Amino acid sequence: MMFDLPDSQTLYQALLSRDAAYDGRAYVGVTSTGIFCRLTCPARKPKFENCQFFATPGACIEAGFRACKRCHPVDAAAGNDPNVRRLLAALEARPGHRWGEGDVIAMGLDPSTTRRAFKRQFGMTFLEMARQRRLRDGFTTLSAGEPVIAAQLDAGFESPSAFRAAFARLVGVAPGAFRKDAQLLADWIDTPLGAMVAVACQHRLHLLEFADRKALPREVAKLQKRHPGGIGFGRPAVIDQAAEELAAYFAGQAARFETPLAYHGTGFEAEVWRALREIPAGETRSYGQLAKALGRPGSSRAVARANGANQIAVMIPCHRVLGADGALTGYGGGLWRKQRLIEIERSLSTSAA
Structure with missing residues (x-):
């Protein structure tokens, strides 16, 4: 079950001491190995700077980590549900298979029951878990400069058209449309709240969004239209800088972002985005x-629309805006993320004080 994670230092100490109180309640992703574990894992402990902490195995998988083969965090999270364990074993045996509801039914299981069980245990459905693993493998291959066919095979898709369609749904651009000589380059940034897609040129960050945001395909497509040079795969220094600053932010070390940003919007929208960055963490x-x-008193609705048009999450902190009654309002990355970002920043401001 989900619960509010304490700060990273507390969780790291729990990892070092193998504190059983956090078993099933917190997980660690190790960036140097790409593996995630239970905090009680007997494996050699990683350095603090290589650790990212998550509340569920699903969040670890969304961030691109693979389950540890020593502590079996996914199996442990399955609890005593035999159907969940059966599907996990099937996924482990065929990670590249293009799983669908027909496969679940063929195993004699009810899709709706299975969907609820996985959501309860992992925060994602079985089919979402399988799709995340496949797409992440494919994106990693493309980022390394390999051809689309290699990415297709790594992602476990039987046909190029199936891989292109799945990839297009994620980022709004078919893999074949990405150019090697592009001015804008795209890559992933892993965070404790899920993977983010970053798009940057050699000088500025143009887009930063959580990979599961529904508006991501539309935003990437808009960028592609604005830039005749197109979009390609790669990691310029700007994305490296953004990744380092986000790591410090989520580790509770700093809330200041110096990454140069490109504003793609009207003059009024850019004015709102600058004002957002002036709100103290x-x-x-x-x-x-x-x-x-x-x-501009009386322009609350226009401000709200500009807030929603923001294409650079976290660094342009639209999550710092609440409803008039103080309630959480719409957030493209999900209200649960908005709540967590506010909590992180309140912890940061308390520590600074």
């Missing part, structure tokens, strides 16, 4: 307060 504003700060 640990504080929030209502749309009305933000409108007044811009000298």
Whole structure:
């Protein structure tokens, strides 16, 4: 079950001491190996800077980590549900298979029951878990400069058209449309709240979104239209800088971002985004307060629309804006992420004080 994770230092100490109190409640992803474990894992302990902590195995898988073969974190999270364990064993045996509801039914299982059981245990369905593993393998291959056919095979898709269709659904651009000589380059950044897709040129970050955001395909497509040079795969220094600053942020070390950003919007939208960056970490504003700060009282709805048009999550902190009554309002990355980002920043501001 989900619960609010304590700070990373507390979790790291629990990892070092193999604290059983966190078993099934927190997991560690090790960036140097790409593996995630239970905190009680007997394996050699990683350095703190190589650790990312998650509340569920599903979040670890979304961030691109593979399950440890010593502590079997996915099996442990399955509990005593025999159907969940059976499907996990089937996925382990055929990780590249293109799983569908027909396969679940063929195993004599009810898809709706299975869907609820996986959601309860992992925060994602069985089919989502299988798809995340396949697409991540394919994206990694493409980022390394391999041809689409190699990515297709690594992702376990039987045909190029199936892989292209799945990839297009994720980022809005078919793999074949990505150019080797592109000015804009795309790559993944892993975070404790899930993988993020970053797009940057050699000088500025143009897009940063959680990979599961529904608006991501539309945003990538808009970027592609604006830039005749197209989009390719790669990791320029700007994305490296963004990854380092995000790692410090999620580790509770700093909330200041120096990565140069490119604003793709109207003059008013850019004005709103700059105002968002001026809200101190640990504080929030209502749309009305933000409108007044811009000298535009009565433009709350326009401010809200500009907030929703933001294409650079976290670094342009649209999560710091709440409803007039202080309630969480819409957030493209999910309200649970908005709540967690606010909690992280309040912890940061408390530590600074």
